[in-house]
Structure formats: structure tokens, C-alpha cells
């Protein structure tokens with residue numbers, strides 16, 4: 001479980017201060033599928049960055065199970081990220097000189113308890129592409145490799161920042177189906193940032209942000225599967 005208590009984040013650029021997060025209070029349950037929605041500049045990426053330790057808070061506390069993330073040193077935070085957190089971004093960030101298999105292996109090598117790469121290749125439908133290089137794949141296929149890479153190290157939570165932002169509807173739904181499976185079958189907590197309101201139909205919990213604040217928290221009693229969401 002992640003507890004976020006009274007978190008504020010102020011960016012200072014010269015004399016200009018931007019309050020990117022204002023008194024955020026939030027709990028993310030283990031195994032939940034959480035979607036964060038909000039207009040550009042509302043603080044979604046900043047929230048994800050501070051929860052995942054990619055950035056520091058200005059004030060407030062973030063607790064992950066028994067670990068108080070906001071008290072960790074940068075070195076401890078790096079180790080925590082490596083051991084527990086997976087990331088998927090809009091850009092696929094694959095290493096161009098490595099094959100599909102080798103890109104996934106990079107994720108597995110970070111862990112003492114990795115998932116089998118061949119199984120992951122099968123899950124993302126890329127067994128036949130295992131020896132291809134990223135430039136030989138479509139955007140959708142590349143994003144599926146990055147999903148497999150993030151899962152390979154067997155993280156307890158996967159953070160996704162606009163994971164379908166560069167994909168058409170069909171490829172997006174394939175990637176979303178993988179996130180769904182990762183949540184249900186592999187029991188990972190999944191946190192997705194998106195502009196696409198349709199994706200919130202898949203979520204257990206939907207967080208709406210505006211101007212650095214959480215303006216609405218909704219729990220979906222019934223979730224739609226990735227294939228059935230309304231594409232927005």
C-alpha cells in the first residue's frame with residue numbers, strides 16, 4: 001500500500017515558483033489499477049515522479065509498505081526503485097543496438113527474482129521477434145517490448161506515463177490488454193497517467209487532477225476490459 005500524506009511540490013526556476021502539487025492526500029491499494037487523469041500542467045507527471053522517487057517532495061510524506069520513501073537517501077531510493085518499481089513511458093526507450101530478447105534481459109538482470117524472458121515474450125506476442133532489433137518493429141511492438149522489460153524484473157508496482165500516447169487505437173488496446181493482464185494475472189499494482197478518459201473505465205480507482213490538486217477520486221464498482229473501453 002502506498003500512502004501519500006500532505007505532499008507539496010514547488011519547483012523554483014530563478015525567482016519563479018510553481019506549485020506543481022498542493023497538499024496531496026492519497027492511498028493506493030496493493031493490486032489496484034489506478035488511472036490519473038487531468039489537463040496538461042495539472043501535476044500528473046510530478047505526482048508520478050515523486051511517488052516513484054524520480055523527484056523529491058518539497059514537504060509531506062510518502063510511505064510504501066513499511067518504507068518511508070521521503071526519508072531515504074538518494075542511494076537508498078535508487079536501490080528501492082531498482083528492486084520494486086517498473087516504468088513504462090510514452091517513448092519506448094529501447095536500446096537500439098540490442099535485440100528484443102536482450103532489451104528484456106536488461107530488465108531481468110536488475111532483479112534477484114526475475115520472470116522468465118521466454119514466458120514474457122509469449123505474453124506480449126513477440127516470440128517470433130525475439131532476435132529482431134527495435135528499428136525492425138512497429139511502434140506498438142516496441143511498446144510491448146518495453147512492457148515486457150518493465151515486468152521482467154518482477155516489480156511490485158508499474159508506473160506508466162502516457163503508455164499509449166504514441167499509438168493508434170488498435171495498438172493502444174493491445175498494450176492496455178497487457179497492462180490489464182499484468183494487473184490481474186501477475187498481481188501487480190498499475191498506475192497509469194493519461195489524457196484519454198476511456199482508459200479510466202479499466203481502473204479500480206480514478207484520480208482527477210487540476211492545478212496541482214486532486215479534485216475528484218472515484219472508485220469503479222465495475223471495470224471494463226481494455227477491448228471494451230470507449231476510445232477518447
Ligand SMILES: Nc1ncnc2c1ncn2[C@@H]1O[C@H](COP(=O)(O)OP(=O)(O)OP(=O)(O)O)[C@@H](O)[C@H]1O
Pocket residue numbers: 011012013018019020038039040041042043044045046047
Ligand atoms: N522541472 C520543472 N521545473 C519547473 N516547473 C516544472 C517542472 N516540471 C513541471 N513543472 C511545472 O509543474 C506543473 C505540473 O507539471 P506536470 O508535468 O506534472 O503536469 P502534467 O499534468 O503531467 O502535464 P502533461 O499532461 O502536459 O504532461 C506545470 O505548471 C509545469 O510547468
